[in-house]
Amino acid sequence: MVVRPFKALRPTKEMISKIAAKPYDVVTEEQAREVAKNNPYTFYKVSRPEINFDHPVDTHDPKVLEAGRKHLEWLIENGYMFVEDKPCIYIYQQHWRDHIQTGFFATFSVDEYIDNKIKKHELTRKDKEDERALHVRVVKAHTGPVFLMYKSKPEIDNLIFRHATGTPEYDFTDETGVRHIVWVLKDEEEIKKIVDAFKSVDAFYIADGHHRAAAAVRAAIDFRNENPNYTGEEEFNFFLAALFPHNQLRILDYNRVVKDLNGMSEDEFLKKVSEKFEVTPVEGVYKPEKKHTIGMYLSGKWYRLEPKIGTYDENDVIASLDVSILQNNLLAPILGIENPRTDKRIDFVGGILGIEELIRLVDSGAFKVAFAMYPTSIDDLLRVSDEGKIMPPKSTWFEPKLKSGIVVHLI
Structure with a gap:
């Protein structure tokens, strides 16, 4: 399986807690607006661009999505976010109540999704795919990570866990009490060890974020059609995700x-x-x-x-x-x-x-x-995915959720 480091667009240390936000699809427009009233930096202005308007708007309208892109540009122009100087992997650890889970942010192959090597367990709705695919195209970025898992292997897990030490780049606790810690892995040899280790893995599994993944693939196909001489190495051929070993994750009822x-x-x-x-x-x-x-x-x-x-x-x-x-x-x-x-x-x-x-x-x-x-078990979810079946609606609730705005993948 492909794991690809990338040059993230990410907040400065001082701004991380103000910019980072919940996934766009777990908050209502009203909730996002309420946050934005007191926090002009919130990533909701990118992921839920309708809140940039003081009147009802069509979330499929390119002008609305353009407002999200402009807010992202504003964050960059004012020095609140910056682009990494070299491709990295971002070790990501979450602490919630008595639970700790450790994985990493990277980018992943659109083609492996198409070939079903990245396995699904939910149906997606075309209207939601349309909206998010257009968001990717207009904002020219993957702004919300897909939540992926792989079947745990100690020899691979340890390649990740050993970098979750020392002084982190980010360490903040959000409004729901979840502590988010990020270490930036820049060492090329260490990155290569992780990348090479995953070449022996047969599949990744979507835990959460089926619409984000489907939309990233839809947008990639559009970009390919517009660029018939694409090489496969362009950024649009890869999407942003956080990958965790399956035994680190928790499903709630x-x-x-x-x-x-x-x-x-x-x-x-x-x-x-x-x-x-x-x-x-x-x-x-x-x-x-x-x-x-x-x-x-x-x-x-x-x-x-x-x-x-x-x-x-x-x-x-x-x-x-x-x-x-x-x-x-x-x-x-x-x-x-x-x-x-x-x-x-x-x-x-x-x-x-x-x-x-x-x-x-x-x-x-x-x-x-x-x-x-x-709660549905992780093992049941893996079995459903391996058999190519679809879970009944509202079967799984993963907690804690990934934050958007910690790292952004520019296209």
């Missing part, structure tokens, strides 16, 4: 809340559920403690749901996922939610918000019932 019981009384609903699940009332708050246990919160009470024998095929990697078991045995047949991607009666709550958010949503009356899920 991705929970469900539903607005009604599909016309049933609570007794009727519980009776239906008990046909497919062992339903056990639980004292206090219940958070699933293992695979194939689901928490259900209804009218102030918690229940543990365990699927009965015959409700799923353990040999089918998709059907045996807890999110599939819930969908196929309860959400669709009992609550009538056939397509969770589009049904307005269901919503999804990332585990970062905690079980308390499920209780709040149901107790508020906005939703009738909540389902607390046990």
Whole structure:
């Protein structure tokens, strides 16, 4: 697999905490605007360029995207960001609560994505691809890193980990309590060891950022069509990502809340559920403690749901996922939610918000019932990707998220 060092556009040490921002797709326009009110340097002005306007705009409008490019130019012209003097790899470590994960920023091959050597597990939406591909083309940069992983090998991992020592280039804690540490690896011999080591790796896997990856590839194809004599070494043939060993990463639960019981009384609903699940009332708050246990919160009470024998095929990697078991045995047949991607009666709550958010949503009356899920495992995700299958919607919530604006890949 190809790992390619690059000359990053990056903030000065003094500006890193002001510029770095969450990925564009995990904040709303309103949230990004609120940050920008007190922080004119925020990278949201690049990644969410609509906030540069004080009126509603079309995010596909090149004039809007041009505002993002101009803000990036402003950051450079005023010395808040600069371009590295030589190709580097950027060792990236995140500390969140009791968890530490160490990987690195580099650029990765568009062709390996096209050839499915960079494996996916999610469907992407054309409209979101269109918007981000146009963003790449107008801003002439990959502004948000894709989140990649590889199957851990100690001999490769150690080539990375040994550089996560000494005085870092950046060390800051963001508004969510995540500490971000970056070391700049400039030594050509050490970079070559890492690059050469990954040549023996068979595949990379997208953990998060499927639309960013797809958009980078779409933009690259456009650039190739405009430059038929391209050599393959141009910057547009590579996209920005952070790569981690799979055993460093953490997936949180991705929970469900539903607005009604599909016309049933609570007794009727519980009776239906008990046909497919062992339903056990639980004292206090219940958070699933293992695979194939689901928490259900209804009218102030918690229940543990365990699927009965015959409700799923353990040999089918998709059907045996807890999110599939819930969908196929309860959400669709009992609550009538056939397509969770589009049904307005269901919503999804990332585990970062905690079980308390499920209780709040149901107790508020906005939703009738909540389902607390046990997190999908990294091993299940890898198996799905290796089999060329697609995860059900809202199956994984990776935390901590990568920051945008720490390094930018110019095209």
